[in-house]
Amino acid sequence: MTDFTQFPASFTWGVATSAFQIEGAWNVDGKGPSIWDTFTHTPGKIIDGTTGDVACDHYHRYPEDVAIMAGLGVDAYRFSMAWSRVQPQGKGAWNEAGWDFYDRLLKELESRHIDAHVTLFHWDLPQGLQDEGGWLNRDTAYHFATYAAEVARRFGNRVKTIATHNEPWCTANLGYGNAQFAPGVANLKQSVQVSHHLLLSHGLAMSAMREVGSTAQLGIVLNQWTADPATDSEADRAAAAFEYARSVEWFMDPIFKGHYPELALRVYGDNAPVVEDGDLAIIHQKIDFMGLNYYFRSFCSTETPPRQPECKLGKTDMGWEIYPDGLTELLLKLHAAYALPPIYITENGMANPDTIVDGEIADAARIDFVLRHLKALNDARLQGVNIQGYFLWSLLDNFEWNSGYAKRFGIVHVDYATQKRTLKHSAHWYRDYLIQQRPQKTANAA
Numbered sequence: 511m512t513d514f515t516q517f518p519a520s521f522t523w524g525v526a527t528s529a530f531q532i533e534g535a536w537n538v539d540g541k542g543p544s545i546w547d548t549f550t551h552t553p554g555k556i557i558d559g560t561t562g563d564v565a566c567d568h569y570h571r572y573p574e575d576v577a578i579m580a581g582l583g584v585d586a587y588r589f590s591m592a593w594s595r596v597q598p599q600g601k602g603a604w605n606e607a608g609w610d611f612y613d614r615l616l617k618e619l620e621s622r623h624i625d626a627h628v629t630l631f632h633w634d635l636p637q638g639l640q641d642e643g644g645w646l647n648r649d650t651a652y653h654f655a656t657y658a659a660e661v662a663r664r665f666g667n668r669v670k671t672i673a674t675h676n677e678p679w680c681t682a683n684l685g686y687g688n689a690q691f692a693p694g695v696a697n698l699k700q701s702v703q704v705s706h707h708l709l710l711s712h713g714l715a716m717s718a719m720r721e722v723g724s725t726a727q728l729g730i731v732l733n734q735w736t737a738d739p740a741t742d743s744e745a746d747r748a749a750a751a752f753e754y755a756r757s758v759e760w761f762m763d764p765i766f767k768g769h770y771p772e773l774a775l776r777v778y779g780d781n782a783p784v785v786e787d788g789d790l791a792i793i794h795q796k797i798d799f800m801g802l803n804y805y806f807r808s809f810c811s812t813e814t815p816p817r818q819p820e821c822k823l824g825k826t827d828m829g830w831e832i833y834p835d836g837l838t839e840l841l842l843k844l845h846a847a848y849a850l851p852p853i854y855i856t857e858n859g860m861a862n863p864d865t866i867v868d869g870e871i872a873d874a875a876r877i878d879f880v881l882r883h884l885k886a887l888n889d890a891r892l893q894g895v896n897i898q899g900y901f902l903w904s905l906l907d908n909f910e911w912n913s914g915y916a917k918r919f920g921i922v923h924v925d926y927a928t929q930k931r932t933l934k935h936s937a938h939w940y941r942d943y944l945i946q947q948r949p950q951k952t953a954n955a956a
């Protein structure tokens with residue numbers, strides 16, 4: 511892939527991470543435990559048996575990590591806040607030492623002229639709230655709104671965007687649907703109810719943050735995919751339609767249209783969520799931006815064993831099909847169906863089995879992956895979709911949830927024994943690519 515895609519000068523170029531995956535310092539300076547601390551401390555939950563106790567030690571090494579970003583010349587950094595760091599129980603008292611950490615991080619970013627894009631919830635619910643039912647308990651949505659308002663009050667004029675949730679699909683479906691993620695429940699009815707409470711909490715948080723008033727754009731980050739039938743059979747086509755309804759429309763329709771998709775409700779039957787009067791009006795309110803995380807498409811087969819996609823471009827180390835066309839298709843499909851606000855691609859990237867050879871990490875596959883996806887998103891942009899920016903997942907190799915440290919998504923390699931950071935070829939490439947995109951802005955190197 512050699513052809514160069516020119517983006518507008520105003521396009522935002524960034525990198526992304528999340529709190530639990532990089533911060534470590536799990537019990538430091540008054541932080542309360544989160545459900546991911548509990549989950550990772552439970553034997554058998556994480557494939558390589560690791561925890562997030564130390565992770566990339568970003569809590570202590572953030573100046574070095576911000577310096578790396580400055581060297582890359584990115585405009586923006588997307589990260590999440592650990593709720594239980596600033597409010598140890600998820601309700602009640604604030605922890606000033608926790609707020610101080612994010613204040614210091616923001617100062618560091620400000621000094622480097624890197625815009626902050628904050629996510630309030632990237633899956634690490636305070637354990638104290640889990641003990642009271644977690645997202646299955648409607649009250650959690652109201653506690654979340656209180657936390658959101660406090661973030662907006664303290665930081666709303668210092669950050670560019672605030673996203674309520676990261677990928678609520680995962681919290682509901684992996685946390686409560688198949689037990690792969692914390693809190694480790696496998697119960698369809700509960701997972702559907704949880705998804706409603708997550709959406710409700712998004713709406714309540716939006717209102718609460720609006721009341722505070724700030725300059726930040728407010729929105730949500732959703733993971734999405736197209737759903738393709740494996741064959742033309744009626745069964746595969748029906749499976750694909752349901753997959754799209756339960757994954758994409760399930761979150762988009764309430765936010766943009768004020769109702770749940772009829773097909774999904776019909777298939778769920780008795781498992782449909784309890785929705786109180788007024789809930790959908792709370793969820794259906796204007797958002798300033800939408801974050802879209804794209805990694806792969808869904809390939810829907812009803813055969814046993816399921817028919818697999820051809821994977822013409824191969825698979826990543828996660829076993830995920832590399833399918834950039836799906837990003838163009840998805841964006842155009844969303845654009846046709848909804849009155850979309852400006853979109854940021856808030857995550858995109860690949861896991862690669864990277865090793866250091868003579869001090870170098872030659873991850874050509876990752877560069878190719880990113881280039882293809884940039885071209886795919888630009889194709890959608892040229893057809894009218896308002897896409898404002900791209901955040902590469904991830905700045906650093908980090909704790910990849912139930913895969914532990916076995917999967918490396920970073921453009922910067924982390925040696926977990928020494929915490930040494932080494933730029934991979936993709937990091938050098940990204941820096942050069944950004945210089946090409948906007949020669950007027952030179953990387954403000956460390």
Ligand code: FCB
Pocket residue numbers: 528531676677680733803857903910911919
């Ligand atoms: C997304 C998550 C992110 C990371 C990537 C690989 O689903 O939001 O934290 O794990 O996948």
